[in-house]
Amino acid sequence: MEWDYLTIVAVSSLTSAAVLIIASLGLAVIFGLMGVINLAHGEFIMIGAYTALMTTRAGLPLFMAIALAALITALFGAIVERLVIRYLYGRLLDTLLATWGLSLVLYQTAVLLFGSTTPGIGLPIASVAIGRYSISAYFLFLIAAALVMLAITYLILTRTIYGMMARASIQDRETAAAIGIETGRINTLTFAFGAGLAGLAGGLLVPAFPATPGMGIAFVAKAFLAVVVAGPVTLTGTAVAAGALGWVASATASYLSTVIGDIIFFVATILLLRAFRNGISDRWRLKL
Amino acid sequence: MLSYLCSRRKIAALSIAAGLLMSLPALAADGTIKIGSLHDLTGGLNIYGIQQAQGLKLAVNDINSEGGVLGKQIEIVEYDTQSELSKYTQYANTLLLKDKVVAVFGGLTSASREAIRPIMHRAKIPYFYNSLYEGGVCDRYNFITGASASQQLGVLLEWAAENYGKKFYIMAPDYNFGTIAATWIHKYAKEMGGEVVGEDFLPLSASDFGPTLRKIQQSQPDVVVALPVGANQTGFMEQFAAAGLKEKIGIVSTNYGSGNQQVVVSPDAGEGVIASQEYFHWIDEPKNEEFKKIWQAAYGDKEPIISEAVDAWNAAHLWAMAVEKAGTTDAEPVIDALESGLSFEGPNGNVAFQPGSHHLKQNIYIVRGNREHGFDVVKVFKSVAPTYEDEVCDLTKDKTISKQFVPE
Incomplete structure (x- = not known):
């Protein structure tokens, strides 16, 4: 096979991996770290996407719109935590039901507000040529965006006082409270942070994946699998799991078919969970 | 696997029961005539389903305002199939067993049509599938108003x-x-x-x-x-x-x-x-302007009207014409009337049921996307026949056939 095809497959599979990492990070914080099964994750992405869409159409530059998407979704996440989630910590099935209900409400609200079709932003028509092939420049940018998102999240949660308090509040709530951490407020912040990451994902993805009320559903199943495969070292684990699974599925799809790519994704997930009962990061020494 | 088998058996039993019940006259007690609507109002397929349901409602309002059919008002019983295949089978049976409708309109994907079609065939209830599709369906109880491949x-x-x-x-x-x-x-x-x-x-x-x-x-x-x-x-x-x-x-x-x-x-x-x-919002046909006016009065002008909405509008009108012609809502005479070469002036020009294949002879428009989120008409093909369906399927000769033909 020619060099340019090999390169384009490698690079474009990286972009697929990046998309999955971007879509999964918020879930890694809320589900992986906090243990809240957030079935409304897809709708958080959708909120970010519509925020970015509406603000760009109101004249804001795309990058500011994306930042605003993260902010608005984080605010929304904080409200959801205060009103619903805070009463349900440690009750896995209850959070599952509550967030599923929330996702239905959000989905239908979007249908009522925006209808089933809304004019999109569209991708910048800029492509990069590799030999005889070309790839969208925005997708290449998404690779960088995924790395930056990951690095910043990692630094915030491991190198800041807030990050330390956040992890303490989750690991041992009573002891954390005993040494003077306001665990309630910290948990609200962490949930909002996770929601903000989902909103950021929506903003970053909306040029390539048109905003529709159900857009989050396309990402949410694979994002959940990535976080489950990741295991205890949530953040790095999710990035590695999402990256590897996304890359392999996309590369397979480039040679065979998209359906076989999906099958490989799910089979690989099953095999990994057979081999690593507690997730791939079970014995890693990283903090997060 | 076990639950799969069980549900299959349950569906079979329900369908047989449906068939028995359907031999009873199906008029509602209060004197309205009930028809069923199965559309995806939520989920990824609602980009079609919402407008299909709206098109059907608009047509029924239109017919009711002209006095209904056989002097009675038509009532729609609507279920949201949620872009899920299992909901189609479930609600198709509900429509037959509980609501006792005399005709069913619905389905978007071919998978959903194939879920409904055998149920309607067994219950002997006319079923209108209002979407463009890959073609080849041949079934006495199935009428297709979308264009075929x-x-x-x-x-x-x-x-x-x-x-x-x-x-x-x-x-x-x-x-x-x-x-x-x-x-x-x-x-x-x-x-x-x-x-x-x-x-x-x-x-x-x-x-x-x-x-x-x-x-x-x-x-x-x-x-x-x-x-x-x-x-x-x-x-x-x-x-x-x-x-x-x-x-x-x-x-x-x-x-x-x-x-x-x-x-x-x-x-x-x-x-x-x-x-x-078979239809685009921007086509230039005499009835289209009028249709768009009624539509926008009911639903606003935020979204262009899609072809499936017009298919549903045409389907309801053709069914009502057949009921008037047959003088009853009973399935067999209505189907015979539908097979008598009925035609209707729709927003997309004249549409006419082909007696043998139950598909419409209708216009096909080739359009090109423009920069205003719309289309410009490039070429119009007038009264295109569903040649393949007409060739392989003649329901006036064989009334028992129920299958989908696929090209070799």
């Missing part, structure tokens, strides 16, 4: 070959609509001395089309026949354009626009995409 694809591929070339690449959804449509594309390509250089079938959940775009570039077609279904697959047009492929490769579709995808797709990506269907 042999109506749309024939003219579209000919146009594509003249304007772009004869090397085709197929991007299609991975279920019966996509795979059968692909068979048609292979057949037409072969007949015109062209070639299908590659194909990719995608799950409805697919939204990242990187791998498909790589394969398209590798096989170097003149034109891509793209059949994106559902909200997720709309992104294909965007990603195709952003990868810089639009200048080199043409893109044609039989269903792009049928879910208002051109509204979502940006002007840069949507401009120049060629589509062919």
